[in-house]
Amino acid sequence: MSPPPPAPEPTDAELAQRAQRGSPEAFAALVARYQDRVYNTCYRMCHDHADALDLTQTAFLKALEQLPGFRGEAGFFTWLFRIAVNLTLSFRRTRARAAHVHGAELDRRRSARIAPPEADVAATLEQRELRERIAAALDRLDDEFRIAVVLRDIEGLDYAAIAEVLGVPTGTVKSRIHRGRMVLRELLADERTLGDRAQTRRS
Amino acid sequence: MTERKRDDLESELSAYLDGELDAARRQEVRRRLAESDEARALLEDLRAISDGLGRLPRHRAPDDLPARLARHAERRLLLGEDGARRRLRLTWWAARVGAAAAVLVACVAVGWRAAERWRSRPVDLAAARERSALPAPSPETVRVLSGSPAAGDQASVSAIVRTAPKTEAPPADTALAPAAELRETDTARLSEPPGPAAVVALEPGETGVTPLTDEASEDEAASVAIVVRTESAPEYAAAVAVVAGWTAGGPETAPSEPGRIDWYCQVAGGDLEQRIAELVQVTSGRNVRLHARFDAADPDTLETVTRAVRRASLTSPLARRPTPVPPPTQAPTVVMSRMAPAAAPPAAALMETQPTTPARPTAAPPEVSPGENDKEKSQATPEKSASPSTRRARARPRGFDDRRDPETIRRDLHARHEAATEEPDAAALGRLFAPAEGEVPASAPAPTAPSAPGPGLGAATGAEGETLPAGRPGGAARVDRPGPPSFFDYLLSLAFPPIVGRVLTEEPPPAPREPAIPVRLHVTVLPPPPIVPGDSPTSAPTPSERRR
Numbered sequence: 214m215s216p217p218p219p220a221p222e223p224t225d226a227e228l229a230q231r232a233q234r235g236s237p238e239a240f241a242a243l244v245a246r247y248q249d250r251v252y253n254t255c256y257r258m259c260h261d262h263a264d265a266l267d268l269t270q271t272a273f274l275k276a277l278e279q280l281p282g283f284r285g286e287a288g289f290f291t292w293l294f295r296i297a298v299n300l301t302l303s304f305r306r307t308r309a310r311a312a313h314v315h316g317a318e319l320d321r322r323r324s325a326r327i328a329p330p331e332a333d334v335a336a337t338l339e340q341r342e343l344r345e346r347i348a349a350a351l352d353r354l355d356d357e358f359r360i361a362v363v364l365r366d367i368e369g370l371d372y373a374a375i376a377e378v379l380g381v382p383t384g385t386v387k388s389r390i391h392r393g394r395m396v397l398r399e400l401l402a403d404e405r406t407l408g409d410r411a412q413t414r415r416s
Numbered sequence: 417m418t419e420r421k422r423d424d425l426e427s428e429l430s431a432y433l434d435g436e437l438d439a440a441r442r443q444e445v446r447r448r449l450a451e452s453d454e455a456r457a458l459l460e461d462l463r464a465i466s467d468g469l470g471r472l473p474r475h476r477a478p479d480d481l482p483a484r485l486a487r488h489a490e491r492r493l494l495l496g497e498d499g500a501r502r503r504l505r506l507t508w509w510a511a512r513v514g515a516a517a518a519v520l521v522a523c524v525a526v527g528w529r530a531a532e533r534w535r536s537r538p539v540d541l542a543a544a545r546e547r548s549a550l551p552a553p554s555p556e557t558v559r560v561l562s563g564s565p566a567a568g569d570q571a572s573v574s575a576i577v578r579t580a581p582k583t584e585a586p587p588a589d590t591a592l593a594p595a596a597e598l599r600e601t602d603t604a605r606l607s608e609p610p611g612p613a614a615v616v617a618l619e620p621g622e623t624g625v626t627p628l629t630d631e632a633s634e635d636e637a638a639s640v641a642i643v644v645r646t647e648s649a650p651e652y653a654a655a656v657a658v659v660a661g662w663t664a665g666g667p668e669t670a671p672s673e674p675g676r677i678d679w680y681c682q683v684a685g686g687d688l689e690q691r692i693a694e695l696v697q698v699t700s701g702r703n704v705r706l707h708a709r710f711d712a713a714d715p716d717t718l719e720t721v722t723r724a725v726r727r728a729s730l731t732s733p734l735a736r737r738p739t740p741v742p743p744p745t746q747a748p749t750v751v752m753s754r755m756a757p758a759a760a761p762p763a764a765a766l767m768e769t770q771p772t773t774p775a776r777p778t779a780a781p782p783e784v785s786p787g788e789n790d791k792e793k794s795q796a797t798p799e800k801s802a803s804p805s806t807r808r809a810r811a812r813p814r815g816f817d818d819r820r821d822p823e824t825i826r827r828d829l830h831a832r833h834e835a836a837t838e839e840p841d842a843a844a845l846g847r848l849f850a851p852a853e854g855e856v857p858a859s860a861p862a863p864t865a866p867s868a869p870g871p872g873l874g875a876a877t878g879a880e881g882e883t884l885p886a887g888r889p890g891g892a893a894r895v896d897r898p899g900p901p902s903f904f905d906y907l908l909s910l911a912f913p914p915i916v917g918r919v920l921t922e923e924p925p926p927a928p929r930e931p932a933i934p935v936r937l938h939v940t941v942l943p944p945p946p947i948v949p950g951d952s953p954t955s956a957p958t959p960s961e962r963r964r
Binding site: 241244245248249251252253256257262265266269270273274277343344347348351362363365366367369371372387388390391394395397398401 | 426427429430431434436461462465466468469470471472473474475476477478481482484485488489
């Protein structure tokens with residue numbers, strides 16, 4: 214006797230409606246569904262686990278508070294990300310003012326981190342180094358470009374969803390993503406590494 | 417390639433890479449890429465960057481994030497707002513009150529002079545009454561939604577205040593009473609004044625509230641159903657003990673499922689909040705659901721019931737299940753085997769377990785007829801004019817006297833449960849309800865023998881020669897000095913200072929305002945879900961299923 218087919222997983226809209234009617238389990242399910250993505254996005258914007266955790270918590274609490282006002286016009290995921298992104302950008306603005314004094318030191322450290330590697334580093338180390346350099350370069354992007362690139366290349370959102378999250382036109386999203394990548398290209402001015410990667414792909 | 421064309425191409429490359437161009441633009445970009453090595457190199461760089469970003473390690477949220485969220489949400493739920501916002505809000509309110517007072521003084525000064533001039537004019541009273549006639553309010557619905565930021569106390573319960581079709585125009589002040597109450601929570605959206613009859617209810621289905629089948633009779637102001645969905649055996653036992661301690665009530669019907677308790681009683685409206693508070697304390701405020709019907713023309717009842725709903729809504733938005741308590745081998749199946757007559761002096765609410773193992777004959781309670789029962793009671797408490805509190809104390813089951821606050825009972829039950837679960841038989845469960853060692857129980861009259869006497873709860877009742885603790889003669893047990901407030905009381909007092917702030921004060925609580933007519937109270941205590949992996953947490957198994 215074959216086991217009964219598992220019940221279809223409820224959609225975001227169904228869970229959100231149940232959460233609006235007072236079901237804590239439904240909201241907990243939404244948290245479990247999206248906590249990692251929200252956390253990762255916050256981390257990529259802050260590069261600090263404690264800050265990312267605080268921002269993720271605050272985003273979910275804010276979502277819980279604002280849940281009665283959620284009308285379902287946008288997807289729950291988009292709505293949640295808008296809350297998280299706004300919180301993160303606001304936090305970054307505040308932090309940037311506070312950390313202005315230490316900016317030069319941070320720049321020096323980051324420059325050191327994206328210095329070209331030694332020629333004889335093993336391939337695996339090169340890959341790891343490349344990831345670290347990309348991450349370090351990402352940290353140096355301006356927030357408006359950075360969040361667009363993170364949402365597109367790390368979270369995989371399409372331009373329309375990013376526009377909804379950021380509250381800007383699609384054309385602006387397109388421009389920010391492209392400019393962000395171009396700045397990253399300049400920051401990662403190690404032509405050999407990028408060229409090698411491109412050559413590997415072509416071959 | 418001109419500079420302008422190159423810029424246009426560059427700006428399109430990322431969109432081309434992401435598949436966000438329409439067909440015509442895509443063809444154009446492809447054509448230009450075929451013409452320019454530089455453009456192809458740039459595209460490869462952009463692709464490498466995009467791939468590199470996509471391959472960055474993903475960071476996962478900590479596993480305890482839901483627990484952290486629950487703690488934070490509960491804190492916000494209870495405290496409402498942080499200190500800074502509260503101070504700001506108080507300042508803002510103080511400024512508003514000051515401005516309003518200044519305007520009021522100015523208006524009074526101007527009005528005084530105007531009144532002097534108009535004092536001698538004749539007044540047409542009939543015309544004045546006609547002008548002041550209020551339009552009849554139309555039926556409307558108010559939803560109190562959950563999770564409003566400004567009202568943490570409404571976070572996990574959806575309540576509906578719905579007015580019934582108008583039957584007669586209520587007095588103006590009565591019609592506005594629900595609006596004033598709900599506006600306190602900042603969550604009600606009130607479009608019109610409510611009508612004469614209102615229903616405060618939770619949404620059925622989601623909350624598990626059984627809709628009332630019994631309406632309040634003519635001599636009852638309201639009909640209130642409370643469903644307590646317990647999560648562990650001790651919590652269940654504590655809730656049952658609280659309910660069973662209420663006099664002038666009894667089982668509503670035969671239990672429809674094992675362990676389910678349906679209890680009804682008539683209480684004075686002022687006692688309703690106390691009854692709710694007892695249940696909320698015992699169950700830590702979780703899983704207490706209300707369904708109330710009442711006449712909104714009675715402002716006292718309206719206020720009482722609305723407060724009760726707000727108390728019941730004090731639940732955690734994220735259900736944090738407590739550490740599962742391993743169930744005893746014989747799961748508790750507790751039924752009320754006897755109900756107290758409404759008019760006669762109440763007999764003890766006798767509870768018994770229904771074990772699947774043979775009953776121990778030595779543990780069976782003595783067979784006592786109702787007449788003997790009354791006789792024993794008269795011997796144990798010779799004074800004829802016992803106070804209501806005395807009668808209430810006598811009606812407590814053994815081991816649960818109302819001199820202890822519910823939190824104490826709950827803690828005691830936890831301790832007893834841990835001891836009981838070490839002995840996997842049904843009789844051990846009965847010790848949950850038996851008095852603790854060295855504890856002198858309240859004066860409990862001998863019970864009437866149940867139809868199928870068994871060990872455990874029933875065996876614990878009916879002993880003769882019991883004495884009461886010194887200083888409490890005659891069983892006139894009442895809370896003389898309340899114990900220190902629990903942490904939950906403290907949080908509750910922060911959330912609802914006007915309601916429970918008195919918990920932390922030394923002043924005696926004010927006498928509750930009681931409506932002229934009583935409230936019908938129907939309490940359902942549901943047993944904890946079975947702790948079986950893969951089983952539905954909401955369906956209680958039958959005893960046969962438990963054996964399997």
